Amino acid sequence: MLYYVEGQRHREKIGRRSDAITLYQKRKSDARADIKLPETFRLKKVVLFSDLATDAMVYSKAHKKSHRGDLSNLASLLPVFGMIRAQEITHQSIGDYLNSRTDLKPATLNRYRSTMSMIFAEGIRNGHVSVNPARLVRLRKEDNARIRFLSYEEEDLIRKIIVQRCLVHVPDFTIALETGVRLSEQHSIEWTDVFLDRRQIQLDKTKNGSSRTIILTEEAVAALELCSLRRSSKTPRVFLTRHGEAMASPRSWFDLVMKEAIAQDRGLSDVTWHIFRHTYISRLIMSGVDIRTVQELAGHKSISMTMRYAHLSPDHKLKAVDQLSAHRKAQGGNTKN
Template structure:
């Protein structure tokens, strides 16, 4: 009981005459909402308010909920733009359906329709976003548990290829050597931290703690705060950038032409890849490279999970096979360098 938010508006919940009642304070500011809530409680106590009418269950559509309540809630997440763009791929009939009317058939049709023109990975990503939206609708009591269970029971499509592309040491050096002056620090940061593209471009100098060697991320994909340690090479890079920084912006990485926050470098990155002779590679694969190199260096998966900011170990397990493969390769190297001649000589002597 108390105050809670639905989108940008604060709602209140209280018990009156043995019945739980929820109503809108019609306030966006928390202090104003608290004042309204306190006034209602006082009036109830002295008997001034005879009865409070409970909220009427409005038949809001998926589109109304997604735009007016869900997206504002996601605004601080790094995945906000992805979720906002995803609305363009959702069919109109789906967006116009009232939240309380959804059932398993609606989600099945949604998945089937998308699967005719989209890859399984894209369909599953959209399904995940839709399910998360309905989860928040349940939390905010816009739908009931039974409705959510009907939606949640729909499984992701099979046949999704889990792509894992990473660079070896020689490829890393080639790529860095072909990055131009403003791209090099961005790529170097990704390779040494595993940070996502959005996290890097949103970096401000207040997030860089050179004294303690930490990058402090307030805005991450899963909405949780993350601290990333910097190695000496990265600290040296940021010290150089700090001495050359512009005083008219707080952002670390800026557009050299406009002096504003850098938002795109796709063409420069593609050029660097081409010059380095690297194919089938995306900027996000630098994150895979960071994790893969750590695992192959013997770092445990739990530590890699924390560095990447994965909420669960499940996502990190995709790198587990690299650890085993690297161990086998290490044993083979040892055999070739130290014991091959010894075994051969021993067998001949017998």
């Protein structure tokens, strides 16, 4: 809203049109009554949540690996909070919204809360707000008791469809399963990061901010050798589109593959690309690799993260207890009363 007081032009940003009309009429009335504003008068800028979000996304893009996640979360948050004054948003209103989203899992709600908190934290740093209401919202308890991983039969079905539908992307699938590399990490790998003679990929930037070395299986080496046949002059990246350009995400082909896979096996309906990382780590544990080594191979900062993957299949546990029975028989033990 633009108006003049004592020959000086003033501008105020008002959220709703009705509020702007009311304030404009008041300013005109004050001017007719010759009511002067104090010399120290400063117009208080109205800051909407959308204003905070715009600034915060600039920060997120520059400093956060999870920027794409913030953008995705914001797409749900803006329609609800976008046109509300930032100062009027409370932890109760945030909590009420999260409670209303009964269609979402606790982990997703926690990510919404995290994005809200980041937005308000940036608003405080920029001097637009003084409090961060999202920090007072309680985190949901996430159910991590079951980690989904692929069986070898499920892997074979998905691989068969990839071979039939998009053969060029078989190495992408293999690398995901044979290294456990995160999606964002995999699609940022450049050929200067790959050392086939040492069976290693060196990642300088990972999700947790530290560098790590990925050790390659024989299958992973073979997959990268296939990728090397498709090197492109357009980009130094390893994983490419069919046009030889850098691939930011496998969604363009993976969604089509999974649609066909689910049609053949409804049990695959919960499979996402991140399941391949779960599969890699679970298979390491099921093959008897010690937990500390699995932690290093997975790139986990804490051992507690690795322990979440130690939920093994019933078949594997049966084999373990069968070994106990075999040992008893070998030692001449007798279980009869």
